[in-house]
Amino acid sequence: MDFSDLSDEDLWLQMQDDLYDGMKEEVAAETREALTRGFSPQEVLGQGLVAGMDIVGVDFRDGVLFVPEVLMAANAMKAGMEILRPLLAETGAERIGTMIIGTVKGDIHDIGKNLVAMMMEGAGFEVINLGINNDADKFLEAIKTHQPDIIGMSALLTTTMPYMKVVIDALGEEGLRDTLYVMVGGAPVTETFAKAVGADAYGRDAAVAVELAKAYMAKRRAA
Amino acid sequence: MQPITYNLPVYDLLTVEGVARVHNMSMRILRELGIDFYDDEARDILRAHGADVRGDTVFFDEELLLKYVGMAPSQFTQLARNPQNNVNIGGNNMVFAPVYGCPFVQDRDGGRREATLRDFQNFVKLAYMSPYIHHSGGTVVEPTDEPVATRHLDMLLSHITYSDKAFMGSVTSGNNAADSVAIAEIVFGAERIREHPALLSLINVSSPRRFDDRMLACIKVYARARQAMIITPFILAGAMGPTSVAGTVAQLNAEALAGIALCQMINPGTPVVYGSFLSTIDLQSGAPTFGTPESQTALYISAQMARHYNLPFRGGGAFSSSKQPDAQAGYESVMVMIPTVMARTNFVLHAAGWLENGLVSGYEKFVLDCEILGMLHTWARGVDLSDEAFAMDAFAEVPPGGHFLGTAHTMRHFRDAFYRAELFDYNSAEQWELNGGHDTYDRASARVKQLLASYEAPALDAGVAQRLHEFVAQRKAAIAVEPRDF
């Protein structure tokens, strides 16, 4: 892939287009190209990746894009982020955030959770997806390994929803609760239930989950 | 209760060659890709009976699979507390059962809210009172006000107390399945339920290609007690299956047959139903969609596959994504119910009450769906070609240009000649307005209230009732001190 004949302006546009089209290799190559041209990791993130994903987000919301297209775009975003993340860390730039997400013990519903993970990645978050059927120990272990900012739990069964409280209590016992933002979701989960189990937020859908996460990270940076 | 038998031509959508192609593709999936079974004992059983087990994945060859599938009965009778309500499952028989699994309820006056045990009992009562619902169902709503660990006991007790129709067992854990069997033994007798099942329980395949530990624990309990099961791959095409009907049906077929074979390995002759719960997702949002035309095609084909293997078939239901019993709910539900009947579906779960993709049991929706079920009863009965039906005497009585309102033939038949919907309005516009200008939602709401107010419980033997309550009390006490396993 050769981008040398593109102006800087065109490179950003090309990057946004390729992101929209879910072209993983291209986006990775363009990310590298922009860095070689001397742009800071933060500039590459803002003008290329985030600008591109903003368009994807709007078109998904408006029903222009289909889920498989957003999935491809999120994967392309992830490819770009993998290159930028270590550089962003080096420069001490503000982190977008890390999230651990999983379906709780006894529950194997994961379509909604995976949509949330996909949209979060699309928004530049680093997402560790623990999959289905996770007990409190698995969450704790993953927290220790990945030092996330946000924990997301999904449950689709009224019989497994109470397990969210078990995990939240375990976080408390380990002294981890206060430094983590706990989001819960899943079709039968409600705002009231989220409050009752001591979560910080309830996310009605993937788009709301992203907004909540972004707002939390912004607040945390400001603090 | 009015039984429904299907006397119309069965709608076979595929040619013989088409059936063979679906079958062959399923065999390929089973042979080359296999199905995951998350239970050590289940895999041991499969291995001991000749399946090829590698890790969690089990591979089947055609001959082995068909040998065990062939052991399942093509028809069976499920016992009901009132023997007149026993249901035959298979052949030309159709059984309509209420909606299942919803954590919320909805009605005109109270809106959408979390379901309680009281709601559960109300739906059991409504199902009991409808002549067009043949079965009390299972989790008609999820009683979220009862503790999770003991809810199954309250649900079973409610089915037995408030209805005398057949009901379903719990599938939330192996222990809860065992409790269900124990309760059935109290009501029907341990020996009797081994001759004819008293429980029919819903085993979901966690598609794609995966049986989870809970479902396998329940399969083992129910098969050993010779209780019936519906083995249902639940596929939202696009997410849990491919976006094409042919591929999705081949997947469904492979998954259902694998589960059925396991049941037969555990206990040959265990009554099973080949289930198909197949719909689509909205690929623009990921949300489940019901009543889509593709899912109807898939329903017809899966019913045809079940007939091919000589197995009773479960499918369909009054599905809708709508939040209220509105136009969308009505159209979508009928879009599914007509193919459900024309496919000659033997067991129809969710035949009444379903709203919002299965998150909500609707009160008004329930009675409105029953109205459609009534019409389907008439339709499925087929055409009477007797001399009486050809009505020669009536023709002889009426001169050209005359009318039939007063003939002897009409006098013999007018009361039940045509299905009269109670909830649909046939008045003139003026009369309708004079009556208050109510829409179907209003009328259904009034009907729900009137039914619940006039409900009378069926008799229950005092000795049986006492033993049941003792059992439930004893289990609740035991569960209270058991370590809580989520």
Ligand code: B12
């Ligand atoms: C698909 C499905 C399945 C599939 C799941 C496949 C998979 N890989 O996920 C299968 C077939 C495996 C399945 C199995 C079962 N299911 Co199911 N299932 C559904 C169904 C129809 C749709 C769920 C879905 O995927 N929706 C689409 C996604 C996109 O929506 P979503 O999950 O709600 O997610 C969105 C939001 O909620 C939110 N969100 C989700 N998670 C999170 C997390 C966070 C952190 C945040 C912020 C937001 C968030 O964002 C998402 C995207 O917008 C629901 C009914 C329904 N309408 O919800 C029943 C339903 C949840 N299932 C139900 C049941 C009963 C079961 C079974 C027990 C059935 C059985 N007898 O076997 C088993 C249980 C298996 C188990 N141990 O978990 C019941 C549960 C009700 C209850 N009583 O608790 C329901 C309501 C249906 C019903 N009426 O029976 N099921």
